[in-house]
């Protein structure tokens with residue numbers, strides 16, 4: 001199918017790609033208008049969905065095995081099923097278009113180049129969960145995408161796919177674009193909801209504030225990533241069974257990998273989940289490492305995922321023994337290797353990189369982005385930055401490296417939201433896997449002498 | 464501070480996007496204000512609060528939290544340079560340095576609470592931003608609402624030439 005589509009020169013998909021969501025990205029003959037979308041078969045699935053039982057759509061999404069593409073990989077259909085069956089309050093749906101996890105750059109292209117795919121996926125999803133009001137929460141740094149989406153929504157409204165009597169049925173739906181204001185924590189779903197309520201984006205504690213039960217305006221709310229919502233359309237188009245044949249069991253479908261860092265050709269690649277290995281990503285999709293360089297480390301799923309060291313070996317429970325290049329790009333194997341597939345953002349680092357410098361850069365990100373509600377995260381993220389500042393500046397002592405780890409260990413699991421894990425996992429993994437190198441960046445002579453207070457006091461004749 | 468009629472009409476339309484709670488319109492109203500006046504003054508905070516039936520502190524706490532809102536005027540062209548890992552590996556810090564040189568901007572006094580530096584002639588202002596979601600094509604920066612990727616530090620002056 002993809003062979004018949006003309007792509008822009010130099011932007012052709014790689015032979016290993018399997019494009020569903022990105023089918024129209026970088027096409028030479030495509031534009032974001034609704035006419036172009038409809039010419040290419042758009043809004044057919046919406047018409048089909050409007051004729052289906054709501055539960056049948058949810059069941060299709062469940063059977064497809066679709067797992068959220070925003071970071072946690074939670075099954076989308078199962079999430080939709082969490083709306084309490086006895087619910088009498090209005091239901092809301094929010095598309096998470098905050099795309100702010102470092103290393104992730106995929107939702108941007110969907111919104112810029114194929115906005116109606118997202119709009120159709122959203123309308124189908126809203127219909128399935130009975131939402132009549134929905135928002136696209138888009139980060140402020142995507143001003144152009146916000147305009148494109150608003151235009152797309154207006155076009156859909158003009159065609160009767162939004163507003164009163166969607167597609168001529170009794171179903172009414174409004175979708176609006178809501179812009180953030182430059183804070184990473186607005187990507188966390190409960191922080192996002194607070195932000196959409198016009199407040200500081202302080203995440204809410206779960207339980208009880210699981211959005212599907214107590215979300216926007218304390219009503220059931222479904223929050224899904226841009227890419228996840230687009231998949232819904234393709235699940236209806238292909239049927240859940242055919243969709244689930246893509247990828248591998250429990251890791252179905254396609255997903256977009258975003259590769260950055262030290263490779264020849266960084267970029268985005270839509271592949272079947274689990275069908276390519278890390279080595280194939282680097283060597284086939286991205287044209288290999290830079291000349292003369294050796295692989296040093298990989299962050300496989302956005303900056304919050306634990307780093308992998310080039311020479312690591314993983315012994316899995318099912319008996320497989322994998323080197324870093326053998327890891328298939330799926331949710332479950334990544335988790336079994338002690339990290340996560342996360343948001344699909346793969347950051348490659350070669351032997352020219354200092355690991356102290358890398359973790360310091362990330363620590364600065366997390367120190368800047370902590371919302372400040374929980375003491376371990378607010379203080380800890382700043383201390384991690386300060387200690388790694390010292391290591392990079394050459395003014396740290398060897399024990400500072402362990403102090404850095406201690407601070408990280410005191411954040412994980414002790415906070416309101418998963419930012420606590422997101423900010424401590426990088427430090428924990430870098431210190432664990434590159435301890436010697438980091439200690440090499442410190443100076444033993446700077447070690448503060450441990451002084452027994454009694455000696456000091458005795459010397460001053462105070463005891 | 465004078466809110467032009469067209470701006471207020473736009474605001475009134477935006478408020479209808481939030482039928483459940485007018486408070487939800489705080490961010491969009493602040494965006495409209497910042498877009499028009501270039502920054503958000505105390506007067507504007509009070510005005511938005513009155514418009515939405517809120518206490519001024521409920522608006523001010525939003526302004527002070529989000530890095531995207533400014534309480535002082537930036538330069539004629541505001542620049543944001545991505546600082547985060549993939550861009551930093553591709554030369555983001557070098558890009559910042561050469562933009563400052565090309566635009567005559569002194570960043571020596573910036574800190575967490577005052578992240579923006581302005582050129583002496585007021586034409587450019589600059590700050591670091593965190594990951595702008597184009598990590599494969601770094602270093603990236605934004606000038607006003609325009610997005611620029613793979614900006615070589617050497618071409619900083621050339622980039623600024625587009626904004627005069």
Ligand SMILES: Cc1cc2nc3c(=O)[nH]c(=O)nc-3n(C[C@H](O)[C@H](O)[C@H](O)COP(=O)(O)O)c2cc1C
Nearest residue numbers: 068069070096098099100187188189224225228418
């Ligand atoms: C600190 C933090 C930042 C997050 N940022 C994003 C983001 O930028 N985009 C996103 O889709 N999900 C993000 N998430 C995940 C969301 O909380 C939520 O799980 C996701 O939007 C659900 O969508 P999905 O099930 O379709 O993946 C973030 C989570 C955390 C803890």
Ligand code: SF4
Nearest residue numbers: 371373374377415417
């Ligand atoms: S863990 Fe950090 S980001 Fe999350 S609520 Fe607590 S302080 Fe805020």
Ligand code: FES
Nearest residue numbers: 545550595597598
């Ligand atoms: S790190 Fe600069 S765009 Fe992501």
